[in-house]
């Protein structure tokens with residue numbers, strides 16, 4: 001959703017159905033037992049449901065509609081900056097909430113779920129505090145638009161605006177339930193029969209991630225209730241233009257999925273279906289999908305005017321199916337409420353919401369100096385040794401065994417998984433082999449062998465293959481991380497990370513900030529990256545780390561040798577935030593990247609560079625595969641009688657500005673070298689920063705060496721021409737030294 005001000009009021013609409021503008025009393029949910037038999041002979045229950053519950057849900061439905069009306073008014077008065085209503089979805093949401101357990105089950109709701117979250121215990125005040133962007137908005141402190149739910153105590157996970165991107169984290173969350181329930185894990189709690197609720201509109205079911213989530217919830221028989229709220233519209237696009245058939249028909253081929261269709265304006269039908277579906281899911285019988293038909297009496301949002309694309313007759317017909325009108329009619333006809341009692345409830349709720357609307361205008365607004373709070377929280381890593389290549393290597397003094405970078409990573413995965421059962425490793429091909437034949441075969445363990453033996457040692461629950469779907473891998477990792485696990489997801493090749501981009505950028509990286517630190521995503525994403533492969537071509541050679549260093553909330557590291565990889569991986573598992581751990585394919589087995597094994601307590605702090613060669617005349621700042629090439633260039637230049645210092649950043653976000661500044665203060669010349677394409681590479685960031693911070697120390701312009709602004713070609717001479725080579729680095733260094 002984009003934010004904008006409503007410019008055109010809804011005109012030519014039929015009188016809005018049930019715009020509840022007046023009412024009184026406490027709109028919080030009554031939890032009391034049914035009154036036995038009321039004066040006048042009214043029974044305590046109707047259709048098997050406690051009368052007090054029915055009255056309370058009618059009250060909450062009216063509250064939700066009144067909140068919509070109040071939010072529209074606030075937005076029109078420019079006291080709220082966006083508005084999106086839950087109108088038409090009230091009966092469904094409240095009926096569902098009755099079968100769900102706040103603070104016990106887990107919730108990934110949609111923005112239309114205002115009534116549902118009221119039913120779970122979010123207060124009307126919480127909702128209007130978010131509308132006006134108050135710092136007291138408990139879900140985001142004024143950072144998120146209205147209707148972006150999030151409540152730690154109730155297990156309502158902070159919500160992004162991306163339609164459909166909640167589905168895969170919901171699957172990961174459900175996956176975590178059974179894993180946690182079987183173990184005693186620090187900081188993780190599960191009951192064993194909790195379910196994960198996820199909802200979305202019929203429009204959002206067009207997103208690929210929704211289908212990826214169905215795949216896994218069915219294959220793993222996960223305890224998920226997936227609610228599709230079909231109001232017939234995705235902004236101005238009709239459901240019939242989205243898909244060839246209604247969603248309950250489209251999903252018929254998913255084995256193990258219980259599929260239900262219900263009239264979502266019929267409170268009683270929704271209640272009995274919700275009870276049945278939730279009970280089945282809780283009993284471990286697998287996921288269900290509920291396709292609920294609802295209405296959308298108000299425009300999509302404050303930015304939209306639905307009379308532009310819906311006819312008067314359409315809206316008038318839809319108004320006859322309004323869920324609140326329908327509920328009121330049934331309750332009054334059944335004698336659960338009298339007409340005047342219903343009117344009194346409407347009035348009391350309207351008065352209450354009006355009063356809250358006035359009150360939130362006085363609530364404090366966020367302090368602008370706090371905008372950089374809750375981006376990431378770096379772990380405190382004990383300082384084992386000062387920076388400098390020899391000490392920064394941190395080899396195990398007792399160890400004589402030297403290992404390559406890939407083997408060091410594999411061993412640290414073993415060591416960390418042994419020490420911490422919260423760690424699970426998953427991705428494409430990461431497991432060894434089928435459980436039934438693993439005793440007879442060597443096992444795969446990743447296309448580079450980096451996860452070889454993990455499944456054999458720790459079992460399939462801790463090292464497992466995923467579908468060939470990168471969003472699925474990362475989204476499920478996010479859901480598990482939200483539950484306190486320490487998932488370690490592998491993306492097989494950096495070149496194929498893009499389907500996961502929405503999960504990385506919009507979910508993993510934003511979660512801490514958007515929830516003001518209430519939810520975090522401690523997810524380690526290991527990615528094989530880089531070229532110099534001779535034959536790797538475009539889709540097995542890309543760099544591109546700068547695209548990720550541009551995302552606040554994401555930690556990015558890229559070791560160039562064995563001991564750094566080991567130390568950074570241990571550190572990554574101690575992060576409460578997502579870490580992109582970039583493993584350069586060319587370095588995995590290089591002799592020059594080998595080091596003695598490091599001890600289990602050896603960690604490399606984030607944002608700490610290594611000086612890999614000392615020098616006085618020029619500083620080269622680099623990382624990844626160009627560290628070795630820069631060292632070779634420095635060695636060539638040493639023959640000319642000049643000394644070049646080489647700094648390996650190792651960690652890109654955060655990066656070691658201090659190390660760069662102190663080196664440049666001595667050498668007065670700076671060359672930044674990286675394998676990624678030159679334009680907008682991370683070197684541009686280093687150079688821009690140093691140009692400002694080190695200006696008075698510099699005796700020459702800052703120079704950069706990177707790949708040509710092309711892709712990486714297959715044929716070796718082309719590849720050599722595209723990627724930075726030692727000779728090019730030496731030439732750039734000599735030019736700077738001669739300046």
Ligand SMILES: Cc1ncc(C[n+]2csc(CCOP(=O)(O)OP(=O)(O)O)c2C)c(N)n1
Pocket residue numbers: 001002112161162163164200201202203204205231232233234235300
């Ligand atoms: C990934 C993504 N694409 C586009 C949008 C803009 N957008 C917001 S809501 C919406 C329509 C959603 O329709 P539906 O899922 O049916 O939900 P409804 O609004 O009808 O409840 C669109 C296109 C978005 N928020 N996220």
Ligand SMILES: [Mg+2]
Pocket residue numbers: 201202203229230231232233234235
């Ligand atoms: Mg819709």
